[in-house]
Amino acid sequence: MAYFFHTDEDRRQMLAAIGADSVEAIIDAQVPAEVRMNRPLELGPAASEIELEREVRRLAAANLSPASHVCFLGGGAYDHFVPAAVDAIASRGEFYTSYTPYQAEVSQGNLQVMFEYETLVAQLTGLDVSNASLYDGGSAAVEAVLMALAITSDRSRVVTAGTVHPEYRQALATYLEEIDAEVVTAEVGPDGTAADLISRIDEQTSCVLIQHPNFFGRLEQVEQIAEAAHAAGALLIQVFDPVSLGVLRRPGELGADIAVAEGQGIGNPLAFGGPYLGIMACRQELVRRLPGRIAGQTTDRRGKRCWVLTLQTREQHIRREKATSNICSNQTLLALRSTIHLALLGPEGLRETAEQCLQKAAYARRQFAASERFEVLHESATFKEFVVRDTSGDVAGALRHATEAGFLAGVPLERWYPELADCFLVAVTERRTRSEIDSLVSTLSSAPRSLASASGVAAGA
């Protein structure tokens, strides 16, 4: 076994100092015999490093990934480029094997990173303050709603757009099931934006949750929605895409009171969905209800500028059941990666990345629109992803064919939107090339059409 220290002699000396005959005796003195396990755990034998590596490499090689296939998958997680410097710095043990900065004096590295991260998020969103991160985009959206419900404590209605990431809305429904609040969902209009959202905002509405660009890559009318929400005394929560802010106006300028995002796309690996990074920023006056850890600036006893965890009286370890949230950890390592990536990008790098996503996605749209078999579902502007309809109806067949030809081509939408059973979502990041896009469209176009779909029945349902 690889990680143990104690030799037989160590054990003998340690037991002698303790005054016990054996570890078994120490356990027996505390754990009642009736609850002792009377057989070994059935977990198989211990694997050596060589054996484990051989087997895990085999299992890893059995998976497709953006390294083996050209990736056009999006839907809240994206194949953006991660510079080598991000991996190099984040793999320093001083960062990844440390913990929450309870002892500020020996955690100034992490605390300064948290403070820099919070500043970058504020700069990015155009809002005043940020926490030091939450679990992921979905739980950040939920926490934002809970925060709004606490601020507007006499209101219990949450109006969400049907164009918000469906898994975020599912998580929201789960959380709100147990508390006294209701969700009203504005459906998706034919143009791919939230229809009749504004008409659903009323005097009982605590907050409005929208995503811009939305799940389909479309832009929402954020300013109009913000105006309507504020007129009714509700808060506006915007889910945003950090990369989009290289070209799009910032949530704070559009009227969002709280902005949340999935931070995976800036510096973090896809990793089959996690760990990811929940970004959350808000207006200054809401800060005392902000969940999660926060690093703040102060001075030490010699007057030197430094950083500490602050506003801890919001938190569970002090306030217990009265805390703003039960959250204890944050995603410092992922926040560090995003901080490094944003520092490497700078304003121009972010702008150029966003513009390349926009231009390449627009090019891909035109290619799909010009194809015989496919159409682009919504007419108007999208950022880096868009919805494609397979007029043959055989989405599953087309995507399977593309996989065989070396593409992770798109995300079928039927699971969340049954009415879009013949549609899939295509995302185009700065990593994609013109020839990859061209060959994606031609490959999908050449997919055999199934018999069922030829007669107009959606296959793969």
Next chain:
Amino acid sequence: MRNQQHTKLLFELSRPGRRAHRLPPLDVPAEPLESLLPSEALADAPPPLPELAEGDVVRHFTNLSTLNMSVDTHFYPLGSCTMKYNPKRNERLASLSGLVDVHPLQEDASIQGLLQMLFELQQMLAEISGLPGVSLQPAAGAHGELAALMVAAAYFRRQGEDRPVVLTADSAHGTNPASARMAGMQTNTVKSNRQGLVDLEDLKRQLDRRTGVFMLTNPNTLGLFDSQILEITRAVHDQGGLIYLDGANMNAILGIARPGDFGADLMHFNPHKTFSGPHGGGGPGAGPICVRDFLTEFLPAPVVVKEDDAYRLDYDRPLSIGRVRSFFGNVGVLLRAYFYIRSHGGEGLRRVSEDAILGANYLRSRVQHILDVPFGEFCMHEFVASASRLKKERGLTAMDLAKRLLDYGFHAPTVYFPMIVPESVMVEPTETESKETLDAFAEALFRITDEAQDLVHEAPHSTRISRPDEVQAARKPIMRWTPES
């Protein structure tokens, strides 16, 4: 030796026009932005991020890293946090292509190798806990608590029972009552008795038909295994309530006792503690939950199932509470747990706990001449001492000890938790520390108690900063850099 320039803030190092990032030339026809996006949506300029060269960035963060203590560099006996060695092989394996770069919305058929490992991890956690239903979805321990309480709530709703009360021990982690509140439940506190265990009389007094869940940490936060465990679980079950086990201290009982066997109905694991996931400066963690068979259908969806020889994600679970986050879970952390468990096997895991218990009891025996250890003759994987006597006799607080230990090159234990011990010092050495390290730590503590009071009060002396003003930080919060600040 410290590079002072590069501990400035990123924003202070910024120079207009510097940049580290270059993209290949755009290879599709460029359209005017105004033709692609409505002008009211377009920003006039990108966000005012700092402008730096790659060398700036690398030197800046590398220098910042040297201001942290970490498991790789220091003994880190932070009680309740299980700061054990983080095996390097786990890092390499978790970074393999085919694992680290898999998109969360790929088809099941394209990720059979990954699903196999996740499926096997579900089975391993079921075996270790003695609870057959497993969800890997929650993102952290506190998230697992919340998800499991939602499972309990859904179960009671299905049974038509109104059980809104959650009981927590006064020695419990703060997340327990906070999670209960978020799950829409009321919380009441159960006292500890003179032995530091659950006060059975107080528990029984509070139990009734409105009790939903008793949240229990066992071994508890004092590092003691509650010898009354069967009486406790029986009393709760007799009233129709459920037992939730906070798995923060699982490092003490792997292969020794299983929560499912001592009466727990639901629990979470902290794979970043028990199964060596690196703590990442505060996260990420993960918080998989295990439940008894009759609660399985309420678990978050999806779970991994095996049919014939294929693995798939099962979303079709009509009684599921739903999702608690987006996508599958903190897979990177879960995979490290899988590698760790595979590296140990059943017997190895038991030795993990035995060595953790040995190390904690040894250090306890070395320390108890210096600090009182108010509860227990022995301990499990950690112990809680009190600096009360030292405070009275020498004016030294738990905080003073913690700060001065930093000068000796040790991370401080957890202090002032659990709250039921005054001036508490909570020490968890873990199994991955040598006798020599434990001896050196005890020696340092001993020497500190003999040092001049002022020296200790003003510690640490060897760190870049000392005793930051937290009151000022909270009174006038500065949460971001601005050009004026």
